[in-house]
Amino acid sequence: MYVFFFAVASPFREAGSLANVLYESSVMGIMALPVALLMIGGEFDLSAGVAVTTSALTASMWSFQLSMNIWVGIVVALLVSLAIGAFNGYLLVRTGLPSFLITLGTFLILQGGNLAITKIFTGNVATDSISDMDGFEQAKEVFASEISIGGVDVKITVFYWLVFAAAATWLLLRTKFGNWIFATGGSKESARAVGVPVTFTKIALFMGVGAGAWFVGMHILFSFNTVQSGEGVGNEFLYIIAAVIGGCLLTGGYGSAIGPVIGAFIFGMVSQGIVYANWNPDWFKAFLGVMLLLAALVNLWVRRQATRR
Amino acid sequence: MTDNTTSPNGAAVNDKPADAAEPVVELRGAGKAYGNVRALHTVDLAVYPSQVTCVLGDNGAGKSTLIKIISGLHQHTEGEFLIDGRAVQLSTPREALDKGIATVYQDLATVPLMPVWRNFFLGSEMTKGPWPVRRLDIAAMKQTADTELRAMGIVLDDLDQPIGTLSGGQRQSVAIARAVYFGARVLILDEPTAALGVKQSGVVLKYIAAARDRGLGVIFITHNPHHAYMVGDHFSVLRLGTMELSAARADVTLEELTNHMAGGAELAALKHELAQVRGVDVDKLPEEKDLAAL
Ligand SMILES: Nc1ncnc2c1ncn2[C@@H]1O[C@H](COP(=O)(O)OP(=O)(O)OP(=O)(O)O)[C@@H](O)[C@H]1O
Numbered sequence: 150m151y152v153f154f155f156a157v158a159s160p161f162r163e164a165g166s167l168a169n170v171l172y173e174s175s176v177m178g179i180m181a182l183p184v185a186l187l188m189i190g191g192e193f194d195l196s197a198g199v200a201v202t203t204s205a206l207t208a209s210m211w212s213f214q215l216s217m218n219i220w221v222g223i224v225v226a227l228l229v230s231l232a233i234g235a236f237n238g239y240l241l242v243r244t245g246l247p248s249f250l251i252t253l254g255t256f257l258i259l260q261g262g263n264l265a266i267t268k269i270f271t272g273n274v275a276t277d278s279i280s281d282m283d284g285f286e287q288a289k290e291v292f293a294s295e296i297s298i299g300g301v302d303v304k305i306t307v308f309y310w311l312v313f314a315a316a317a318t319w320l321l322l323r324t325k326f327g328n329w330i331f332a333t334g335g336s337k338e339s340a341r342a343v344g345v346p347v348t349f350t351k352i353a354l355f356m357g358v359g360a361g362a363w364f365v366g367m368h369i370l371f372s373f374n375t376v377q378s379g380e381g382v383g384n385e386f387l388y389i390i391a392a393v394i395g396g397c398l399l400t401g402g403y404g405s406a407i408g409p410v411i412g413a414f415i416f417g418m419v420s421q422g423i424v425y426a427n428w429n430p431d432w433f434k435a436f437l438g439v440m441l442l443l444a445a446l447v448n449l450w451v452r453r454q455a456t457r458r
Numbered sequence: 459m460t461d462n463t464t465s466p467n468g469a470a471v472n473d474k475p476a477d478a479a480e481p482v483v484e485l486r487g488a489g490k491a492y493g494n495v496r497a498l499h500t501v502d503l504a505v506y507p508s509q510v511t512c513v514l515g516d517n518g519a520g521k522s523t524l525i526k527i528i529s530g531l532h533q534h535t536e537g538e539f540l541i542d543g544r545a546v547q548l549s550t551p552r553e554a555l556d557k558g559i560a561t562v563y564q565d566l567a568t569v570p571l572m573p574v575w576r577n578f579f580l581g582s583e584m585t586k587g588p589w590p591v592r593r594l595d596i597a598a599m600k601q602t603a604d605t606e607l608r609a610m611g612i613v614l615d616d617l618d619q620p621i622g623t624l625s626g627g628q629r630q631s632v633a634i635a636r637a638v639y640f641g642a643r644v645l646i647l648d649e650p651t652a653a654l655g656v657k658q659s660g661v662v663l664k665y666i667a668a669a670r671d672r673g674l675g676v677i678f679i680t681h682n683p684h685h686a687y688m689v690g691d692h693f694s695v696l697r698l699g700t701m702e703l704s705a706a707r708a709d710v711t712l713e714e715l716t717n718h719m720a721g722g723a724e725l726a727a728l729k730h731e732l733a734q735v736r737g738v739d740v741d742k743l744p745e746e747k748d749l750a751a752l
């Protein structure tokens with residue numbers, strides 16, 4: 150695919166373009182990781198897209214309205230994000246309702262809340278710029294700086310993305326918790342019967358998505374200094390698509406952390422490649438749909454192979 | 459009480475002489491209702507170290523319900539459940555495992571998409587290293603799983619294959635090997651031989667005897683009175699959720715047991731029915747021996 154765009158779009162061949170593709174991939178890929186882990190654990194989260202915005206809004210408005218150091222806002226945003234994840238997870242394990250319903254509810258609450266609360270405090274759909282607040286430069290350094298490699302500026306999220314992906318792979322394949330994720334998604338009842346703490350695993354996975362949303366939210370906040378309160382809607386599907394293209398089963402119990410990295414990279418290449426090739430960007434969605442269906446068919450085949458009875 | 463439950467393979471736990479021993483697990487007038495369905499009612503059962511307690515009964519008699527109470531998957535709704543003479547209410551299977559009670563479930567054996575060795579150690583994984591880098595001890599787990607499975611007569615060349623690719627009998631054997639390995643004091647087997655061929659069934663029965671000789675209390679659930687009589691020390695027959703018969707080996711013959719299981723009069727009626735079916739079909743079906751095999 151990379152070769153394809155490399156061939157048809159000459160601007161795609163510059164090193165700067167690769168940096169752009171990687172950046173685009175990383176912002177989506179960082180979120181696709183916890184979403185994929187959650188999916189392996191048998192659930193999915195429709196509120197993940199707007200939760201990113203919620204996190205950015207929380208940090209921004211908390212610091213600005215209370216005139217506090219920006220790091221206070223960042224910590225508050227982390228707590229709020231983790232609390233949203235815990236809320237989703239707790240409600241799920243207590244009620245036994247499907248995650249589709251519960252997180253659809255959270256999605257609507259957050260989407261409406263983002264807009265309404267921002268309007269209350271700023272009278273506007275966007276937050277005030279926080280670029281002159283205490284701690285801003287420092288936080289920008291952490292969440293949204295650039296690192297120059299051979300004359301090409303690469304966004305720091307690319308490195309975070311790869312580090313997180315390595316950590317997620319280790320977690321999945323080399324730790325007890327990883328074993329529990331597979332088991333919880335593969336067969337919840339069997340897992341519980343042999344002593345796996347299924348409830349803990351599910352809540353922790355939802356909180357992981359919260360942590361991811363916080364991180365990406367902080368990146369967006371410190372890249373643009375201000376946050377549009379209506380943003381993020383629809384991104385939850387992109388995360389899920391990246392995970393599915395990467396080979397995670399929608400029904401749980403199967404997948405990897407490298408998969409969504411590849412899924413997100415494909416996503417980045419296509420979205421940037423189409424721009425560089427000067428095509429109509431509308432093709433992007435169509436292309437994504439084809440990829441999704443293909444991936445779903447491959448998944449189906451894998452599952453059939455593994456569970457012939 | 460739980461000092462030796464952490465040691466897998468639970469080497470000889472029973473420090474009292476068998477005849478003076480107290481029951482490890484005991485039910486007194488226990489019962490369980492699923493909503494309106496009363497699956498189990500006033501059941502007494504005692505499991506002693508170094509003894510095999512067989513639970514028999516028809517489909518739906520409440521056998522699985524009984525063992526799900528003991529293994530912590532369900533809670534009893536009436537009566538008492540005692541472990542080491544103390545009344546308990548287990549809320550998760552983890553608690554039962556921590557008390558040394560391991561179970562092979564009839565319907566909840568394994569996670570199909572996970573590799574064999576991960577299934578074997580699921581919920582009781584071996585780890586190494588200090589906390590931040592504590593990780594699975596994969597080599598040790600594969601080694602142990604391989605040894606334990608070979609001892610059961612199952613030789614797999616690839617422990618990394620998803621357990622869903624094994625045959626039903628092989629899967630069941632993995633679940634049994636796992637329970638034998640982790641069951642420190644009490645081993646519960648829910649119809650372990652139902653999916654198995656003659657040879658594998660023999661292996662399972664040998665395992666049950668071996669576990670008993672190591673001092674474990676075994677609860678063996680089966681439809682097959684012959685299997686039960688081969689290893690059992692005590693027989694309990696469940697019928698529509700209540701205990702119909704509870705007798706020591708000395709007080710019951712295989713004949714009586716078979717009769718109780720089928721419910722005496724019902725068996726006679728069944729014989730009569732079968733004769734009729736046979737009378738009708740013998741003329742139409744050329745191969746009579748197929749029918750006789752039924
Ligand atoms: N989860 C449940 N919810 C409601 N009713 C149940 C549940 N599990 C079992 N029952 C009912 O309880 C009764 C006893 O079921 P149980 O599974 O204990 O039987 P069993 O003796 O193990 O039968 P089998 O030999 O077929 O395994 C049945 O009438 C069954 O329908």
Ligand SMILES: [Mg+2]
Nearest residue numbers: 521522564648
């Ligand atoms: Mg049963």
